[in-house]
Amino acid sequence: MATRATPVLTGIAANWKKLYPSAVISGIVGDTRHAKRGGYHISIEDQVNRSDYSVTRPDDKAPPGTWPRDCASAIDMNLSLADMRLCHARLCAVWRNRANDPRARYLNAHNGWDGTGNPGRYDWYAGTVSTATDDHEWHVHLELRRRYVNDPKAAAAVLSILRGDSLADFQGDDMALDTKTPIYDKGPSERQALADLHYAQFKGNKVSVEQQSLARLEAQLAALAGRDLVDEPAIVAGVLASLTPEKIAAAIPPAQVKAVADELARRMQG
Numbered sequence: 631m632a633t634r635a636t637p638v639l640t641g642i643a644a645n646w647k648k649l650y651p652s653a654v655i656s657g658i659v660g661d662t663r664h665a666k667r668g669g670y671h672i673s674i675e676d677q678v679n680r681s682d683y684s685v686t687r688p689d690d691k692a693p694p695g696t697w698p699r700d701c702a703s704a705i706d707m708n709l710s711l712a713d714m715r716l717c718h719a720r721l722c723a724v725w726r727n728r729a730n731d732p733r734a735r736y737l738n739a740h741n742g743w744d745g746t747g748n749p750g751r752y753d754w755y756a757g758t759v760s761t762a763t764d765d766h767e768w769h770v771h772l773e774l775r776r777r778y779v780n781d782p783k784a785a786a787a788v789l790s791i792l793r794g795d796s797l798a799d800f801q802g803d804d805m806a807l808d809t810k811t812p813i814y815d816k817g818p819s820e821r822q823a824l825a826d827l828h829y830a831q832f833k834g835n836k837v838s839v840e841q842q843s844l845a846r847l848e849a850q851l852a853a854l855a856g857r858d859l860v861d862e863p864a865i866v867a868g869v870l871a872s873l874t875p876e877k878i879a880a881a882i883p884p885a886q887v888k889a890v891a892d893e894l895a896r897r898m899q900g
């Protein structure tokens with residue numbers, strides 16, 4: 631019997647914390663008090679009550695051979711009132727549009743506060759709102775549906791909500807077609823995706839081998855640039871901005887081309 635936190639859950643918590651200046655991770659795996667009252671901070675196998683509310687819905691109950699039974703599936707995040715209002719508002723915006731927003735499918739519920747009256751429990755599965763306990767005036771409680779505890783797509787979707795992305799923003803990111811952010815502001819994986827996309831487009835347009843090679847080079851340089859904290863991405867972007875086959879060709883002096891050709895001719899004769 632055990633309850634553990636998966637890398638997907640700890641990853642969501644760590645990246646959520648970065649989005650709000652006042653955020654402090656309160657926890658994922660519940661303590662003994664949590665264990666007694668059950669819920670998503672406790673694994674399926676550690677529930678005292680076998681029919682606890684957190685193990686009965688279709689995306690939670692884990693028939694044999696489906697998703698893990700030894701994982702917590704909720705995160706508590708302490709927030710200042712200003713950050714609580716912002717975070718709760720972002721969650722509620724997607725909660726209201728949950729029928730049309732694919733990000734909603736990963737959440738079971740959240741508890742948060744808009745700063746007036748009682749904190750609320752927003753059920754993303756049933757679409758209902760109820761009163762949550764007063765401690766949710768200073769922390770957001772966020773429940774992932776248990777089937778997604780190892781799903782990186784769930785992490786991307788939930789973080790997109792917590793970041794305040796619109797649905798269009800999210801769907802744009804999903805297709806690696808974000809053209810608003812300069813390439814040097816993107817993370818290594820985003821740059822790689824963008825370079826791959828460019829490469830695919832080049833292939834489709836039957837452009838030259840040189841241009842295809844440049845796309846690969848761009849991806850490799852971008853990956854290298856992402857490995858340290860020196861401002862190489864800006865340098866790489868600057869170089870790439872002016873790197874075309876024509877310019878490369880123009881940069882090689884004609885005399886040198888002649889010398890290489892002569893050398894080749896000599897070797898082929900030999």
Ligand SMILES: [Zn+2]
Binds near residue numbers: 671704705706770771
């Ligand atoms: Zn909680």
